[in-house]
Amino acid sequence: xxxxxxxxxxxxxxxxxxxxxxxxxxxxxxxxxxxxxxxxxxxxxxxxxxxxxxxxxxxxxxxxxxxxxxxxxxxxxxxxxxxxxxxxxx
Numbered sequence: 001x002x003x004x005x006x007x008x009x010x011x012x013x014x015x016x017x018x019x020x021x022x023x024x025x026x027x028x029x030x031x032x033x034x035x036x037x038x039x040x041x042x043x044x045x046x047x048x049x050x051x052x053x054x055x056x057x058x059x060x061x062x063x064x065x066x067x068x069x070x071x072x073x074x075x076x077x078x079x080x081x082x083x084x085x086x087x088x089x090x
Contacts, residue, residue: 013051016042020057
């Protein structure tokens with residue numbers, strides 16, 4: 001673990017990937033406390049002069065949660081997902 005922390009502390013660019021299970025609770029609502037903590041850590045790293053790249057595959061899970069749908073119960077094909085997202089923008 002110390003080697004990883006040493007590598008990160010010496011890195012100029014850090015890529016952080018977070019997914020649906022990181023950003024949401026099991027029932028699909030956003031985990032705001034965790035998102036807040038993550039943003040503080042990333043902000044601290046940025047203030048240390050690090051370049052931060054945040055990659056999220058959790059957008060779909062959060063959107064389905066906002067629509068009141070659990071991701072596991074949500075649609076699996078692309079067009080069904082797209083229709084549900086667009087529903088909120090009418």
